[in-house]
Amino acid sequence: MAFLNRTILEDRGAGMSEATAGDFFALLKPRVMSLVVFTAFVGMVAAPVAVNPFIALTAILSIAIGAGASGALNMWYDADIDALMRRTASRPVPAGRVKPGEALAFGLVLSVLSVMALGFLVDWLAASLLAFTIFFYAVIYTMWLKRWTPQNIVIGGAAGAFPPVIGWAAATGSVTLEPVILFLIIFLWTPPHFWALALFKADEYGRAGIPMMPNVAGAASTRRQIFAYSVVVAIVGLLPWWLDYAGAPYGAVAAVLGAGFVWYAWKVLRMADGDREMRPAKLLFAYSLLYLFAIFAVYLADTVAERAFGLPGV
Amino acid sequence: MEIETVKPTEAQLKARRSRSVAIALALVAFVVVVYAVSVVRMGPAVIERSF
Numbered sequence: 001m002a003f004l005n006r007t008i009l010e011d012r013g014a015g016m017s018e019a020t021a022g023d024f025f026a027l028l029k030p031r032v033m034s035l036v037v038f039t040a041f042v043g044m045v046a047a048p049v050a051v052n053p054f055i056a057l058t059a060i061l062s063i064a065i066g067a068g069a070s071g072a073l074n075m076w077y078d079a080d081i082d083a084l085m086r087r088t089a090s091r092p093v094p095a096g097r098v099k100p101g102e103a104l105a106f107g108l109v110l111s112v113l114s115v116m117a118l119g120f121l122v123d124w125l126a127a128s129l130l131a132f133t134i135f136f137y138a139v140i141y142t143m144w145l146k147r148w149t150p151q152n153i154v155i156g157g158a159a160g161a162f163p164p165v166i167g168w169a170a171a172t173g174s175v176t177l178e179p180v181i182l183f184l185i186i187f188l189w190t191p192p193h194f195w196a197l198a199l200f201k202a203d204e205y206g207r208a209g210i211p212m213m214p215n216v217a218g219a220a221s222t223r224r225q226i227f228a229y230s231v232v233v234a235i236v237g238l239l240p241w242w243l244d245y246a247g248a249p250y251g252a253v254a255a256v257l258g259a260g261f262v263w264y265a266w267k268v269l270r271m272a273d274g275d276r277e278m279r280p281a282k283l284l285f286a287y288s289l290l291y292l293f294a295i296f297a298v299y300l301a302d303t304v305a306e307r308a309f310g311l312p313g314v
Numbered sequence: 315m316e317i318e319t320v321k322p323t324e325a326q327l328k329a330r331r332s333r334s335v336a337i338a339l340a341l342v343a344f345v346v347v348v349y350a351v352s353v354v355r356m357g358p359a360v361i362e363r364s365f
Binding site: 015016017018019020021022024025052054055057058061117121122 | 336
C-alpha cells in the first residue's frame with residue numbers, strides 16, 4: 001500500500017483568480033451599457049411593429065450583453081493605457097483583479113453568445129448589426145483608430161450609435177430612415193461629448209499617448225469643432241419632427257434641449273486659453289449626457305403617447 | 315511519493331464562490347429566456363408537435 005505525502009502550499013496569487021463576479025460585471029462597462037439599453041429600447045418601441053414583451057426583453061438583453069462584451073474586449077486591449085490614466089486605472093485589468101486572458105475570453109464568449117442569442121431567438125439582421133457593432137468597437141475603434149488619429153471618437157462614435165438601429169431591426173427585421181436619424185443624433189453627439197472630456201483630461205490622454213483632438217490640434221481648434229458639432233446635433237435633433245416621425249411637443253423639447261447644447265458649447269468656445277479649471281467644458285460634458293438621455297426619453301414619450309391615446313404627433 | 319497541492323487563500327475561495335453563483339444565475343436566466351421565447355414563437359404548437 002502506497003502512502004502519499006501531501007505538501008500543501010498557500011496560493012499567493014499566482015494561480016487561482018481573485019476576480020469576483022463584480023469585477024467581471026465591471027468589464028461590461030455598466031454605465032455605457034445603460035445608455036445602450038435605453039437607446040436600443042427606444043429604437044424598438046419607436047418601430048411600427050408590436051413586439052412580444054419576451055422577445056423584446058430577449059433582444060434588449062442580447063444587445064446589452066453584446067455591448068458589454070465589446071467593453072470587455074476594449075478593457076483587455078487597452079489595459080496598458082488604462083493603467084496610465086487616473087480615470088481608468090482602477091478598472092479590473094489594469095488594477096490586477098482580472099487577468100488579461102480572462103477579460104479576453106470573457107469578451108469573446110459573450111460576443112458570440114449575444115449575437116447567436118439575438119439571431120436565433122429574435123432576428124438575424126439585428127444580430128448581424130450587433131456583430132458588426134462589436135467588431136467596429138473592439139477592432140476598428142479600440143485597436144486601430146484610438147491610438148492612431150484624433151478622429152478616433154468621431155468615426156468610433158458609430159459603434160455607440162448603432163443600438164437604436166439594432167432595436168428597430170429586432171422589431172421589424174428591416175432598417176429605414178427613422179432609426180438612421182436616431183443613429184445620427186448619437187453619432188454627431190459623440191464628438192462634443194468626448195472632446196469636452198478630452199479638454200479637461202488632456203494631461204492624462206497625453207501621458208497615455210492617445211491622440212485626442214486637444215492633444216493634436218490644440219484646445220482652441222477643439223473648442224471650435226465642439227461648437228460646430230453642437231450646432232449640427234441641435235439641428236439633427238429636430239429632424240424627427242421635421243420629417244413627421246415625431247410631433248410638435250417633441251420638436252419643442254428638442255429645440256430647447258438643442259439650444260441648451262449650443263449654449264454650453266458657446267461657453268466652451270469662449271473659454272479662456274489659460275483656464276485651468278475648465279468649468280465650461282465640465283458643464284458641457286455633464287449637459288451632453290443629460291441631452292442624449294432627455295431627447296431619447298422625449299422621443300419615446302412621443303411615440304408611446306401617439307400609440308396609447310391615438311393623438312397624431314403627440 | 316510526495317505530491318504538492320495548492321491551498322486557495324480565503325480571498326480566492328470567496329471570489330470563486332461569487333463567480334460560481336453568478337455563472338449559475340446566468341445559466342438559469344439563459345434557460346428561462348430560451349424556454350420563454352420558444353413558447354412565444356411556437357405558441358400552442360409547442361405541445362402539439364409529433365415526435
